[in-house]
Amino acid sequence: MNTQPFKTAIALFGATGDLSNRKLLPSLFHLFQEGSLKDNFVIIAVGRRDFSDEDFRETAEQSINSNKKLENLDGLGSFLQHVFYVKLDIADVDTYGILKDRFEELEAKFDTGNNRLFYLAMPPQYFTVITDNLRESGVTDTNGFKRLIIEKPFGRDYDSALALNNEIAKTFDEHEIYRIDHYLGKEMVQNIEVIRFSNSMFEPLWNNHYISNIQITSSESLGVLDRGEYYERSGAVRDMFQNHLLQIVSLLGMEPPISLSSDDIRDEKIKVLKSLRRVDEKDVKRHFVRGQYDEGLVDGEAVAKYRDEENVADDSNTPTFIASRLFIDNFRWAGVPFYVRTGKRMKEKETKIVVEFKEVPKNLYYQAEEDDVLAKNLLVIRIQPDESITLHLNVKDYAGEKDTKEIKLSYTVAKQDLSRTVDAYENLIYDCLNGDPTNFTHQEELMNAWAFVDPVNKVWENSLAAFPNYQSGSSGPVKSTLLLSRDGFKWWDV
Incomplete structure (x- = not known):
């Protein structure tokens, strides 16, 4: 494994959903405990709810606390100080300016190397809406890396999968797209x-x-x-x-x-x-x-x-x-x-x-x-x-x-x-x-x-x-x- 902590800003779409609460937030916290995430990272939770940073941190703390696979909660308070929240209408490109501003503010504060990871823990019908709006609003414009993680299903047949790939490719190159299969x-x-x-x-x-x-x-x-x-x-x-x-x-x-x-x-x-x-x-x-x-x-x-x-x-x-x-x-x-x-x-x-x-x-x-x-x-x-x-x-x-x-x-x-x-x-x-x-x-x-x-x-x-x-x-x-x-x-x- 890489022994150096990663520098990155992670935008977690669907942050208040079931997958985020059960799997993603505990996994990110354990990466923090193991040292893969340390000082130079930030998690920007994206959702529809009218949360403040502290509101979401309380939700994240409850999710992590309830995970039975974690042996201890050492460092949880420090981890949560790297977690922030942005309320966003994913269908309205004009609201993405808020996300862009938050990226720039937190990247400067935490020195994340301008690396941006977008995790779409969302139903597939929203994938292209989000990637198009990220591109049009300039959120994907960065001099670090940009990467996208999407969850299955990737289409429902050959034609729809091809159409999905072609649309996402307008924003992310193939080497930047990580189609997750948890198996x-x-x-x-x-x-x-x-x-x-x-x-x-x-x-x-x-x-x-x-x-x-x-x-x-x-x-x-x-x-x-x-x-x-x-x-x-x-x-x-x-x-x-x-x-x-x-x-x-x-x-x-x-x-x-x-x-x-x-x-x-x-x-x-x-x-x-x-x-x-x-x-x-x-x-x-x-x-x-x-x-x-x-x-x-x-x-x-x-x-x-x-x-x-x-x-x-x-x-x-x-x-x-x-x-x-x-x-x-x-x-x-x-x-x-x-x-x-x-x-x-x-x-x-x-x-x-x-x-x-x-x-x-x-x-x-x-x-x-x-x-x-x-x-x-x-x-x-x-x-x-x-x-x-x-x-x-x-x-x-x-x-x-x-x-x-x-x-x-x-x-x-x-x-x-x-x-x-x-x-x-x-x-x-x-x-x-x-x-x-x-x-x-x-x-x-x-x-x-x-x-x-x-x-x-x-x-x-x-x-x-x-x-x-x-x-x-x-x-x-x-x-x-x-x-x-x-x-x-x-x-x-x-």
């Missing part, structure tokens, strides 16, 4: 490259000669809660699959980059996205399964079906679950299925990767419990709720002459290591301040992901499904199991 900030997701490229026991086997299939699961036990209106517009495909999960697919499938530079890593990820086998209507029906949760029991409590959630249509056709069989049509991965699933109101919250290796050509051993069957060799990378790596192997069972048993070699990230960061957002904000876009989504990655996903959305949005089709608290629709079983595989519950 890429998770330590174990970043560990995928390290596991692959720094271990000689894995990289030579990381291909279709030795791997039979790869499974990615990201399940949630929660429903849509109060986000029904948003979820009706997005569904599982846009909310999770198009961004988080395809990013994980690209990290698992990429070729070794020439270097660890952001450009070289991005280039290899893009190649994977371009190599994904495109689908038509027939392929969607064969390789994709959609679902929507019914009522059921989760953690022993009765929960409602999706169609009974607030701001959800009674006849909603929105999928809350997707499972897919993907193929990367290149030399390394030809013939190896990547099974990817995500859903809400499933039996547990977890995100994991399971790499299933092929069997040895001739089975000389057998399991004591099941004759002629060896346990599969699996590499399990668990991303949440705990972070761990487990390797499933076969060894001699000392109870029998030729019997074998399965053992698990496991490493779980220590609590003290997990506590080094408050949240994945902390890692990503740090990377942006450091000018490192490696763990952010480049425009070309985004467009290739939409190009792959659009045909799926088109088929599903133009055909009614027999929803609901899976119980809350289950593992999803029965058809998602058949997706694997017809290939001779199963979802691993490990």
